[in-house]
Amino acid sequence: MGLNSARIWALVPAAGVGRRMAADRPKQYLKLGERTVLEHTLDRLLGSRIYSGIVVAVSEDDGYWDSLSLSRSHSVSRVTGGSERADSVLAGLNFIASIAAEDEWVMVHDAARPCLTANDIRRLRDSVANDKVGGILALPVHDTLKSTAAGRIEYTVDRTRIWRALTPQMFRLGLLRDALIAVAQAGRLVTDEAGAVELQGLKPLIVEGRPDNIKITRPEDLPLAAYYLERQRCE
Ligand code: CTP
Ligand code: MG
Numbered sequence: 001m002g003l004n005s006a007r008i009w010a011l012v013p014a015a016g017v018g019r020r021m022a023a024d025r026p027k028q029y030l031k032l033g034e035r036t037v038l039e040h041t042l043d044r045l046l047g048s049r050i051y052s053g054i055v056v057a058v059s060e061d062d063g064y065w066d067s068l069s070l071s072r073s074h075s076v077s078r079v080t081g082g083s084e085r086a087d088s089v090l091a092g093l094n095f096i097a098s099i100a101a102e103d104e105w106v107m108v109h110d111a112a113r114p115c116l117t118a119n120d121i122r123r124l125r126d127s128v129a130n131d132k133v134g135g136i137l138a139l140p141v142h143d144t145l146k147s148t149a150a151g152r153i154e155y156t157v158d159r160t161r162i163w164r165a166l167t168p169q170m171f172r173l174g175l176l177r178d179a180l181i182a183v184a185q186a187g188r189l190v191t192d193e194a195g196a197v198e199l200q201g202l203k204p205l206i207v208e209g210r211p212d213n214i215k216i217t218r219p220e221d222l223p224l225a226a227y228y229l230e231r232q233r234c235e
Contacts, residue, residue, distance in 0.1 A: 015081025
């Protein structure tokens with residue numbers, strides 16, 4: 001068996017409270033058309049048919065998960081997330097470690113990114129499948145970037161080197177778990193999986209993704225996601 005035959009697991013952190021969204025419930029449970037954001041996201045992952053299983057990390061006091069029909073799917077497992085995103089991801093990795101080998105792949109994907117396409121999933125998989133480190137979907141920056149201090153511009157940043165990190169982020173189970181445990185033990189904070197791997201001195205691969213793979217963060221992002229989903233239906 002070659003490297004390409006290693007199994008791939010999907011891990012969806014969905015234990016956030018959505019503070020910036022300021023809605024009456026966590027944003028992953030807001031409706032986007034007929035279904036919740038989280039259902040859209042899980043449908044995209046299930047539809048790609050490349051995963052051996054999908055693990056969703058929800059918060060301890062989550063009162064919504066059980067009402068989703070997907071919560072009863074045999075392909076989807078629930079774990080309890082933690083207070084930071086990295087804690088939720090580590091909880092999911094610990095679960096996967098109980099059923100998978102260290103060298104199997106994990107793709108971590110935000111619950112709040114429902115517009116991910118099957119094409120982007122496959123491109124990430126094919127780009128990273130033979131990589132020693134792993135990699136992430138990312139977007140080049142088009143705006144001119146300024147570094148500032150006290151409200152004034154200090155200099156213009158060279159944007160040709162700057163990318164916006166998206167998800168999924170794909171790493172081998174053992175490598176990512178070790179990296180996140182090291183981060184936790186050092187009391188450091190990372191905002192994505194690549195950040196933890198970088199702190200190990202490794203250099204994850206950048207794979208250009210689609211710009212409509214947005215993270216629903218603020219109220220205005222919800223109609224934007226609805227628009228992108230509609231547009232994708234016509235592709
Ligand atoms: N997440 C998680 N566990 C946490 C925090 C976040 O699983 N303790 C998840 C969120 O549910 C989301 C993803 O990580 O799917 C990206 O995080 P973010 O967009 O920051 O979501 P929230 O933390 O919920 O939003 P906010 O930061 O505005 O409170
Ligand atoms: Mg957050």
